[in-house]
Amino acid sequence: MSNLKLFFKSLKYKFEDRKNVTVTNGFEKSMLIYPFRLFTHPIETFNDLKYEKKASFRIANTLAVLFVLLRLFEKLFTGYLFNKEDAKSIDMFSVIFIAAGILLVWTLCNWATCTLFDGEGSMGDIWIAVTYSLVPYIIFHSLSIALSYFFTSSEAVFYNFFCVLGTLWTLILVFLGLMVVHQYTVLKTVLSVLGTLLIILCFVFLLMLFVSIFQQMYSFLLNIIREVVVRRL
Amino acid sequence: MMIKKFISVTVVFVLIFSFVLGINASAITKTDDYQYDENFHSIPGPKTYTASRVIYGRDMGVDGLTTPSDIFVDENKNIYIADSGNNRIVVLNSDYKLIRIIKSVSSPDKKNELSDPKGVFAKDGFVYICDTGNFRVISIDSNNNVVRIVKGKDLMSVNKNFVFKPEKVVVDSNSNILVASTAVYQGIMRFDGKDKFKAFFAPNQVETGFATFVTSLLKKLFTDAQKESLQKNLPSPYSNLYIDNENFVYAIAENVKDGQNIKKLNSSGTNILAYSSALEENQTFGDYEADDTKINFADIHCDKNGYMLAADSATQKLFLYDKECNLISIFGGSGDSESQFSSISAIEKLDDDYLILDSENGTLTVLSPNSYMRQVIVALNYYQNGEYDKCEEIWKSILDKNSNFPFAYKSLGRTQYHLGNYKLSMKYLKTGGDTYFYSLALNEYRKEFVKEHFAVLLFGIIIFVVLFVFAVKKIKKFLLSK
Numbered sequence: 066m067s068n069l070k071l072f073f074k075s076l077k078y079k080f081e082d083r084k085n086v087t088v089t090n091g092f093e094k095s096m097l098i099y100p101f102r103l104f105t106h107p108i109e110t111f112n113d114l115k116y117e118k119k120a121s122f123r124i125a126n127t128l129a130v131l132f133v134l135l136r137l138f139e140k141l142f143t144g145y146l147f148n149k150e151d152a153k154s155i156d157m158f159s160v161i162f163i164a165a166g167i168l169l170v171w172t173l174c175n176w177a178t179c180t181l182f183d184g185e186g187s188m189g190d191i192w193i194a195v196t197y198s199l200v201p202y203i204i205f206h207s208l209s210i211a212l213s214y215f216f217t218s219s220e221a222v223f224y225n226f227f228c229v230l231g232t233l234w235t236l237i238l239v240f241l242g243l244m245v246v247h248q249y250t251v252l253k254t255v256l257s258v259l260g261t262l263l264i265i266l267c268f269v270f271l272l273m274l275f276v277s278i279f280q281q282m283y284s285f286l287l288n289i290i291r292e293v294v295v296r297r298l
Numbered sequence: 299m300m301i302k303k304f305i306s307v308t309v310v311f312v313l314i315f316s317f318v319l320g321i322n323a324s325a326i327t328k329t330d331d332y333q334y335d336e337n338f339h340s341i342p343g344p345k346t347y348t349a350s351r352v353i354y355g356r357d358m359g360v361d362g363l364t365t366p367s368d369i370f371v372d373e374n375k376n377i378y379i380a381d382s383g384n385n386r387i388v389v390l391n392s393d394y395k396l397i398r399i400i401k402s403v404s405s406p407d408k409k410n411e412l413s414d415p416k417g418v419f420a421k422d423g424f425v426y427i428c429d430t431g432n433f434r435v436i437s438i439d440s441n442n443n444v445v446r447i448v449k450g451k452d453l454m455s456v457n458k459n460f461v462f463k464p465e466k467v468v469v470d471s472n473s474n475i476l477v478a479s480t481a482v483y484q485g486i487m488r489f490d491g492k493d494k495f496k497a498f499f500a501p502n503q504v505e506t507g508f509a510t511f512v513t514s515l516l517k518k519l520f521t522d523a524q525k526e527s528l529q530k531n532l533p534s535p536y537s538n539l540y541i542d543n544e545n546f547v548y549a550i551a552e553n554v555k556d557g558q559n560i561k562k563l564n565s566s567g568t569n570i571l572a573y574s575s576a577l578e579e580n581q582t583f584g585d586y587e588a589d590d591t592k593i594n595f596a597d598i599h600c601d602k603n604g605y606m607l608a609a610d611s612a613t614q615k616l617f618l619y620d621k622e623c624n625l626i627s628i629f630g631g632s633g634d635s636e637s638q639f640s641s642i643s644a645i646e647k648l649d650d651d652y653l654i655l656d657s658e659n660g661t662l663t664v665l666s667p668n669s670y671m672r673q674v675i676v677a678l679n680y681y682q683n684g685e686y687d688k689c690e691e692i693w694k695s696i697l698d699k700n701s702n703f704p705f706a707y708k709s710l711g712r713t714q715y716h717l718g719n720y721k722l723s724m725k726y727l728k729t730g731g732d733t734y735f736y737s738l739a740l741n742e743y744r745k746e747f748v749k750e751h752f753a754v755l756l757f758g759i760i761i762f763v764v765l766f767v768f769a770v771k772k773i774k775k776f777l778l779s780k
Contacts, residue, residue, distance in 0.1 A: 094777050098774065098778065145733075145736060146736060146740070151337045151339075154337075215744065217740050217744075218733060218737035219737065
């Protein structure tokens, strides 16, 4: 029973309240230390990033670009044994599109959800929390790309370990980052994540609709142009 | 600022357009000869087996064949054709000339005329006939006297409504008769040397999925009458059998899971087919890219070297596999040319040639390997006998003719692995798509590499670690300095 009580209590846990501030666009060389400090002091670092204005959009965007490139490199350069992709049929643009899309759509949809539910983070705050959280992913997955050349199939466990470790760590950091940025309790963060996923589904559906309409419009215009050209009006 | 905006807008547009106007790689048309590359995509391939003769009934010395349904070649190279439509068995010698016609037999149960014989088998001078129209399997000697009769009476004691409609028969070296029937879902029927029913053998599994789960839940709500009217979920029957010299039975079943339509059964009914590493992930027999047409094998043959040929009655394609189920060649196909078929009913092998029986055309087509295929067979035999140094040259000359043949790269890679050239082996195996042996070769290569460069590696790692720690400290100090 006491375990259950503890569980419910932990759901209501919240980091200490801070006065909300707006993000600014600045850069000092000392800011470069923060992505790496996330490893040892994640919560403190997220606090510093937002409330002590230690975040830099330049670093955030660089990390986002690194993430997108890494997704591409994973498909292209993972060693033969661990590369499930058929090198001949990789669509580079779709890989880039999807990787960048995940970051952008998540940021947009999370902002859209959390502004409705007293989230204190601005879009910039969320973007910084998400991109800074990618550091473990980038480090461990680039390590696993290199290691994929040395491991045989029977040692696949080690390769998978690095991949899973990187991904999990990043997901945990994103969670903590959102908690700090929005000043949410644990339960509220979980709900906001679920809400965000729901909104993403709607968003993707609308996007598909838009794309298909766009496609039809495109072919319609093309047909008109063709007809005009052929008839020489 | 303008430039920045311009670039970002262009990038977004390029991305959207590449997404919208994505071009799909088109597959080749399947009317030409094709093969599969290491990623199981179809690519044009060379011809392997071509028709050297097409034999009609009149060429054999009988009037035409009507829906012939089975063919068998015995140890003396006599050819037995079950000419079902004409209620007879036609026996030819290896020059495809008539030896004898079996139309009536002298049977103790007074039924002397054959009726719709669907299967034929011969062993030690006796001919075994599935006399399907008379609901019996008979074995006759050279004077058409019936020696053995299997009527399935014991089966009727198990189930009153049981209909014994034997369609294919094989006999093992202990004189057990194995009978397959598409009306029997319990498995292959095994009769002992005294023609007594022994057991059902190797039944297929019932296909279970989400739909079966839902119906099983619904069944609890149904009345008995409703339950009766439901479609029964029964295992698939076997449609054809083949037995090799070591008493292994090759069986074909319809409507089963992808890797289960060909089975190699031992005497206890377990499937002991050895799959190659590539197939274990993607275990399918027949076309990998089968779109609408479901694979429906009609017959299987396995020669003494373990090469399996399976005939697909849906597409009239013939698939040749080696011992490990690696696809070696695809030939045949539906059409009117000499090496194409309308409805394959049975296949056999005579020396190097495959005999294909077409039930719709009433023809027997002799497919012979061309020079390219002969080379492949020689190389495969060398490889399977472990004569790796000999087959290397042949594989290379095969690759000159067909550089897209993944199996050749695979074999070359395995050959180099056995010869100890691990680096070269890895290169070939990668091209051939053999992850299993690639992994083995990598292991060996790694060992070799570490042994050779041990000192360099050790010092390299130590120096790297020291430098890394030093660099991290320096960089931290620099970043934190004002």
